[in-house]
Amino acid sequence: MNINAEVNCNNCSLDSICLPRGLSKKEIDNLDQVIKRKKTLQRGDYILREGDEFKSIVAIKSGTAKLIANDTHGNEHILDILLPGELLGFDGIHKNHHNCSVIALETLSFCELPVNNWDELASIAPGLMRELLLHAGEKMNDDHNKMVLSKRPADEKLAYFLLNLSSRYQRRGFSTVEFTLTLSRQELGNYLGLALETVSRLLKKFQKKGLITVNNKHIKITNMEALHHLQGIKAA
Numbered sequence: 001m002n003i004n005a006e007v008n009c010n011n012c013s014l015d016s017i018c019l020p021r022g023l024s025k026k027e028i029d030n031l032d033q034v035i036k037r038k039k040t041l042q043r044g045d046y047i048l049r050e051g052d053e054f055k056s057i058v059a060i061k062s063g064t065a066k067l068i069a070n071d072t073h074g075n076e077h078i079l080d081i082l083l084p085g086e087l088l089g090f091d092g093i094h095k096n097h098h099n100c101s102v103i104a105l106e107t108l109s110f111c112e113l114p115v116n117n118w119d120e121l122a123s124i125a126p127g128l129m130r131e132l133l134l135h136a137g138e139k140m141n142d143d144h145n146k147m148v149l150s151k152r153p154a155d156e157k158l159a160y161f162l163l164n165l166s167s168r169y170q171r172r173g174f175s176t177v178e179f180t181l182t183l184s185r186q187e188l189g190n191y192l193g194l195a196l197e198t199v200s201r202l203l204k205k206f207q208k209k210g211l212i213t214v215n216n217k218h219i220k221i222t223n224m225e226a227l228h229h230l231q232g233i234k235a236a
Helices: 025-032 118-124 128-149 154-171 185-192 196-208 224-230
Strands: 046-048 056-062 065-070 076-082 101-104 109-114 178-180 212-215 218-221
Touching: 025 118, 076 185, 118 128, 128 154, 154 178, 154 185, 154 196, 154 218, 154 224, 185 196, 196 212
Parallel strands: none
Antiparallel strands: 046 101, 056 109, 065 076, 065 101, 178 218, 212 218
């Protein structure tokens, strides 16, 4: 294999969960002609900023990112954690500008699908609109689960978060029991709606009970069954 060969939709390892999912080879070939591969970003760099004009759907190629919104006092609220193969930018469709920002949590690369001409996209890849709707629907289902979860006790929130990450990493061919949290403890608390002290206490509690082991940001799930028993709703 030529390690210098350019990665495109046909040879990308994320083709089964990203934009090409469900498309024919001809549609993927056509899509490849319009998709833009963007430069690599570093932690803290913006993929999108609140208020930016809606120009494209973005697919994360490698790395992770956080979707954030700021309240009227300038406080940051983490709405979602995005993994490779996941799409973002749908929030810009309604009013033609984005009402959230997306920031890299680590070294990250991404692709852009320009959407300045929906009719042209529909003509070169008829199945694309169906796939975009499916992606948007999955996101709505995940948002529903998180809304339900927000009413649950703190330990259930953390259990669901860990199991959800495990499931999502499994779809990408990664380990289901070992992964690195790119969120800081403060950011994790922000995302789960918990105080920093609560997050730290729960991680220690889970480790003491033999559910997980924690080494800085490295997490290893050691009792998956117990985590499933603890959480209140099924992981996505």
